[in-house]
Structures are given as structure tokens and as C-alpha cells.
Amino acid sequence: MRGASRVCVIEDHTLFAESLQIALELKGHDVRRVPLPEDLHTATSLLPAVMKHQPHVLLLDLDLGNADGTRLIEPVARAGTAVVVLTGSTDRARWGQCVRHGARKVMEKTAPLNEILATIRLIGEGRPVMTVDEREELVRHWQEERAAVSELLDRLNRLTVREAEVLGALMNGQQVRQIAEVSVVSEATVRTQVKSILAKLEVSSQIGAVGLAHHAGWTAPAPKH
Template sequence: MTQPLARGNVRVLIIEDHALFAESLELALSLEGYNVRRCAPPSSGVSPGAMLSAAVRAKPRIALLDLDLGQYGDGTRMITPLVTAGVQVVVVTASSDRPRWGECLRLGARKVLAKTEPLNEILATVRRINQGFPVIDREERDRLVQLWHDQHQARRLMFDRLSLLTPRECEVLGQLMRGYTVREIASMSVVSEATVRTQVKSVLAKLEVSSQLAAVGMAHNLGWQPPLSTAS
């Protein structure tokens, strides 16, 4: 166990785009005696990299990191650079996506806390980190990381299925995603409806789904877009 620092020597950096929540954290931690700083997400024209650089330059011992940082996007990408810089990262998020929590732990975060947790839970976590105590059970950590792993594997499998589509099938799926009917796709492509229906059936078979809605939902969930060369 490491020797705890006096709280006044423990710099805690808050990386949070919700001003009211950040102010509440800052006040509570300051009253506990910690050296607290806030790192707001970048405004328009400021690169996300500049935000990360500012966070590292602040040399915090502990960072309380939100995952959804407005214009910055996904705070997950900050975890590894901060950990590499020697920062103890605690994710405090409104997301209830447990596989996402597991990814944060896999990347080096010490713990993930929901914003719905009592403020005292966040303070207790900061206190335990400063004292050198563990802040999450190994079983819980392993369970969350496994959830991420399972989801990651499932997504890879779905991308593998999408890769089986021919350029024309990619085009048809893209048109379905944009809300076109089989009749409209046939008209735009100057082919028969029967031809398009055959193409749609092939798409469903390769994706191993039973309906156009499921195929479209799968593609949207993965953030898939048809290749530019086939998009119309």
C-alpha cells in the first residue's frame, strides 16, 4: 500500500461537460481538502487533442472523467493517455452501458461510477485511491471486462457478415437504411422489383437476419455505411 498524501497535495482533475455536476464535484472535493481543478471540454475551434494535453499538463493524481464530453465526443479515448501519464482515472458517467464500463476498465480506469450514485461514493473512491486501497472487486472488474469482450466479439462477427455483401448488395442495404422501398430501389436502379427482392433476400441471408428491419437496425447499430462508390 502506498503512503497516502495529505489531501491538500492531491490534485484532482474534473473532466466533465455538465457544468452543474462539475461544480458540485468541485465543491464537495474542495470541502474535503483536495486540490481540485476543472478541465472543461473544448469550445468550437479547439481540438480534442488540446484538451487532453491540458489535462496531462495539469499533472493530477486523480482524474474524474465523464464519457460523453459534448463536442469532444467520447471521453473513453482519454483513459489510456492519462493512465500512461500516471493518472488514476475514475470514470463518472450517465451511461448505463455495462460493456462500455468494461472497456473503460480494460483501458486502465480504476473504477466506473454512475452519476446516479451518491456523491459520497465518489468521495469515498477518491479517498481509497489516495490511501492505496482497491476500489473495485476483481470479480466485478472481470465480469464487466468480459461483457465488453463478448460485445466486441459479437460486433466483429456482424462486421464479418457485412463484409460478405457484394457492392450491389451494399448499395441495396444503404438504400434500405435511407428508407427506400423495394419498388423505389428498383425504379432508381432501372431493374425489376423481383431482382431487388432477390438482392434483399441475399442480404438477409448473409447477415443472418430474418427481416429488412433487422438488417437496417444491425447496420445502424454498427455505424455501418455503404462504400462511397456504391452510395446513391
């Protein structure tokens, strides 16, 4: 069929993936779904399976169990395959990250099927699927988010080793009393440390401190024994 493309699909929701495959095949596209191993931890491990089919287009989900599909965008795009991200995420900064890494377009999974089909058709015709303004806006969201996370990490780096350990314990759901018992110190000592953490992170509550650390992607140091 004229305009048919080789399409790979990486998607961990079976029903959505199967429905997409059927719809694309009905339009004459040669579709291959890349199987996802249960123990998938690194999306880039899927690269050989994708390249085996030499697809024109890769339809890629971002959240693949424990793996981040974003990491697959750059190597696939570098190999000459057009990457179209289909995601349930509405995070515009994350969309901008995808575009920055080489995705041709990012779409919500709730997008009409005709829009997905039209995107594949336009790619096959060598035509753009996003305007320059759309791309620049998404990349700007990503850059602003990177700057915000960098500022959060600067605050986290103000913590002493002990304060970082206490924050890590809070992130694991431990209460002040539990932290004191494990550390063999008084609750008053831990409360003083928590107060210092809140001041350095410029937040007003333990929940705020934990949320800030998670948002920054911060990992607490391993407790010393």
C-alpha cells in the same frame, strides 16, 4: 487538508460538472474543469489540457458530444493519473472496455456523492477501488461483446458491393422505391437485393438489418456514380 488531491473533471453537462466541482472543493480537493470546445471530435485532443494540471485523478464522462471519452483513458492512465469514469451508460461491456484501457473504476452518475468522494480518497491512499473479481467480470463483458461484434462483421462482409450500398441506403432511411429511383433499377430488383441482405445477415426484417449494422459500428461504402 490531509488527503486532498488534484482532480480534473471532464464533463459536458455543466450543472453536473459544477455541482461535482463544488462538492469536491468543499472537501479540500484542488479541482480543475477542462473546457470542452464546441467542435470537439476527438477526446485525445484534451490530453494537453489534462496534463497541464498534473492531476492525481481524472473524473471522466464518456459521451462528450461527438467525441468518445473512452479514447482518453489509456494515454491519461499511462501518464500516471488515476481515471475514474462517471457515466450515464449502463452498458457493462463499455464499462469493461474502460477498465481494459486502464480506468481504475467506472461509476454511474447517479452514484451517491459519498461514493465518489470515497473513491478519490482511496486512490489518494494508494488503495484499490475495485476488487479483482469486479474487474475481471467487466472485462469479460467487453470480451464477449467484441466477439459478438466480430461475428456480426463477418456476416456483413458476406454482402456484395451492391448489397452493401443498398444496406447503407436503408440505414439512411431510404425506402425501396427511393433506392430504385436513385439507382435507376426496378423496385423488384431492389427487393431481391434486400431479400439477399436479410438472408446473409440472418435477420427477418429491414429494421433488424439496420440495427445489426449500427450495433457492429459498420459503415456503408460510398455509392458509386
